[in-house]
Amino acid sequence: MIPSDQHLQIGSLLFPGLDQIDLTGPLEVLSVIPNSTYQVIAATKAPIKDLHGLSMNADKTFDEVGQLDVLHVPGGPGQQALMEDETFLSFIRNQAEGAQFVFSVCTGALLCGAAGLLKGRKATTHWSAFHLLPYFGATPVNERVVIDGNWVFAAGVTSGIDGALQLAAMLRGQRVAEQIQLYMQYHPEPPFDSGTPERAPVEVLEAARNAAGELTARRLETAKAISAKLGIDPAGEGV
């Protein structure tokens, strides 16, 4: 826990083609952390659309933000266009260096990896990109939330809610996290048992893999290129 009288600067990244719930799930938690300032941060203040078309506006641009205490990096297919965007990656790299916590959700982990921040870390990401983590020097751990030092990794999409509640407890204690959870009425009852590749019906998994196939192939090519650039041997990193 961080002393309750220490004001926290918390920021979430927003970029075109992100998966909005990678941002908005954790936002529901992070924006109500006691004694904190929460901001959505992007390269521009112009409207930015997520994968599904939701149009959102950032509170601050990169150069309007000071050092954050908590940096939240969401993912989604739009991550792919930023894997060599030095402005975006530098922002992550510089903020992560001074932050007390970094919180990666879904394929936000690939962005952190492209920034060179995953070397030697235990990490997780969306199931469709899980096999790519070693290319960034990370050891993949197949859990919904993976904590490695001051890094919190949530797996795919909705796992950001679980990760954010864990992070809330790390920041302000379990009672605070529990009160947020109660307000959110977060006592989930998924109507079907199809939330992971291990549990989904075979034909559902196959259809989902096919739908993600092209993007997954492009992500692999990018991961290989970045791996070479960072001088990482993916076979030597816990695969």
Add this chain to the structure above:
Amino acid sequence: MIPSDQHLQIGSLLFPGLDQIDLTGPLEVLSVIPNSTYQVIAATKAPIKDLHGLSMNADKTFDEVGQLDVLHVPGGPGQQALMEDETFLSFIRNQAEGAQFVFSVCTGALLCGAAGLLKGRKATTHWSAFHLLPYFGATPVNERVVIDGNWVFAAGVTSGIDGALQLAAMLRGQRVAEQIQLYMQYHPEPPFDSGTPERAPVEVLEAARNAAGELTARRLETAKAISAKLGIDPAGEGV
């Protein structure tokens, strides 16, 4: 299920001070329903901030939207300012009349109630507003998702995700809902057991009730006034 070749018009309402995840949780599901058009609808296209400060932009204004097949009504504290807003309530009333499904999330149920649409229905809403449902002529059912005919009610905030997956199955079948669930990696693992008033630690519930106290009192006053206007006897409606 609706015939798969029937194109669906799906719309979610956006208004100032809503709780963004009442909108964005279901959006993650509703925006990817096969053979559908999904739109966020508001009174204006100017940026609209949620309770937590997230700034969003509607795709369409009320008068730019034709008849929807699925109307999604989120909630949040901003609902209170709309309980006598005839433009807003008329939109809900007129759309609900022609829609194949109406999906109320959280205190979106109070808006539907103010529009006179809850008389004789089984319904649910956020736990802090549950006792207000009879003032709108509804019978409160303490379940996470309540289905009454072509109405789907989700309880508080995050329950909209569960409700949306049920609605997806009603629209396009279970396999479609399961594939969406897998993409979302929706296999929740809440780190604490504090998601309902029944399960939260006593002091957490008390703190949450205190935090909601003033708004709850205002909502009760409004509910009484609307009850009188609609000619409803709350004591006769299943309390």
